[in-house]
Amino acid sequence: MKKVVIIATGGTIAMKKNNSGKSSPAIFGEKLIESVPCIREIADFEIVNFSNFASCNMSPENLIRLAKKVEDILKNKDINGIVITHGTDTVEESAFFLELTIDDERPIIFTAAQRDASEIDSDGPRNIKNAARIATDERAKNRGVMVSLNEEIFGALYVQKTHTSNIKTFSSGEMGMIGYVDIDKICFYNFQKSKIKFKIPENFPVVIPIMAFTGMDSNLIEFCVRSGARGIVIEAFGRGNVPPELEDGILFAREKKIPVVITSRCYNGRVLPVYSYKGGSSRLKDFGCIFSEGLSTAKSRLLLGLALTQTDDSSEIQDIFTNILC
Known part of the structure; x- marks a missing residue:
């Protein structure tokens, strides 16, 4: 069975309502996996709890740490892909940063949720399952870092959050999706990869x-x-x-x-x-x-x-x- 690493960073996908009815960090990677029925049939999973905060905390310093963590994980050639759970507010920036700094053919997929884990119709479990399916698909190789929610797959270069709360929030505008997660297979349409790569810096310029x-x-x-x-x-x-x-x-x-x-x-x-x-x-x-x-x-x-x-x-x-x- 293929092996996938899930890096949990926090975000709404890992939040629940507190006593005041407001969303706050509550769930780590292990509980995220448990919320997804039949996910163990897709792959063997290793969980890395990188952080558990809202994505507005994903500073350049944290991006550098995340990139180094991904680079270190990919040294293991038995890993088939990486799924990163993240907050929607800045997921496009984190995915973009990794697109520019990670040079590996294996798929890296960011996923997230607009509705926290307390909601009866939370979009988190389905998004995690779909991201895991992408991570194990051979056709996902050499497509760069991706962002996938709501069955849609976007390249990291141009994807943006476009709505504050709707689950259909991500779009790449005129550049379009690069793929779609259908019931029977992953459908890929085009490539949107950076041809320029940078070494992961020790410090980020102001x-x-x-x-x-x-x-x-x-x-x-x-x-x-x-x-x-x-x-x-x-x-x-x-x-x-x-x-x-x-x-x-x-x-x-x-x-x-x-x-x-x-x-x-x-x-x-x-x-x-x-x-x-x-x-x-x-x-x-x-x-x-x-x-x-x-x-x-x-x-x-x-x-x-x-x-x-x-x-x-x-x-x-x-x-x-x-x-x-x-």
Whole structure:
């Protein structure tokens, strides 16, 4: 029988209602497995209790620890795959980080739940079972890190949480699903893998994401630069435009050789240098800003941080963003 390691990190999937009726951490990996009927028929399971907290606690330091744990587990060639139970709030970031730092053909599947284990219709057990099925499927190899909930399978590069509570919350927008968990088999449609891999860093550089808003001035960017930020990600409007008053702050950061990545508040589409007014995307590109190529702000922050462990040259970092998709 195939062997699968389940790494439990916490999240709603591992929570129950407390005496006040609010969800809080309550369940470790062993109880998660017990909640899934017939799961022992799928594989032999080893449980690793990595943590038991809400995923808003998954700091860069914890991501580094998680990546090292996965890397260590995969040294055992008898392991067929890894399932990581996680909170939905930041699962897309954790999956993305592992996609960029783990180089192994065996499947790694993140799963989670929108309804805690107290709910009579909790989605956790089914999601765990489906993730285990993916982990033991030969066709799941060489597909990179995946996120699977609600029968859907997404690549780590573009998946995002889109609804606060609905179980159909994850989407990769225009990039689409990479597969579907059906009753009789796992159906795979396409590949979405990173062709760029980084060594797991010992420390994560300080990268600050900033959301642009109308009437915004440059004070916040200047504060971040003076406080030691090594990189800045600006979530701009539309095609990558910002208020004109913000342009001076971007220039200030660039003069200090701080890489600045431009993303968009729009869920779909790319930022592109097509507007030339003050604060327009074309001018930002002329200043040497890096364009995110459709990655979200949260993922751009992680990619910029990892890129900074190799280089602080903005043109080289732009190449990383441009060429990430395999």
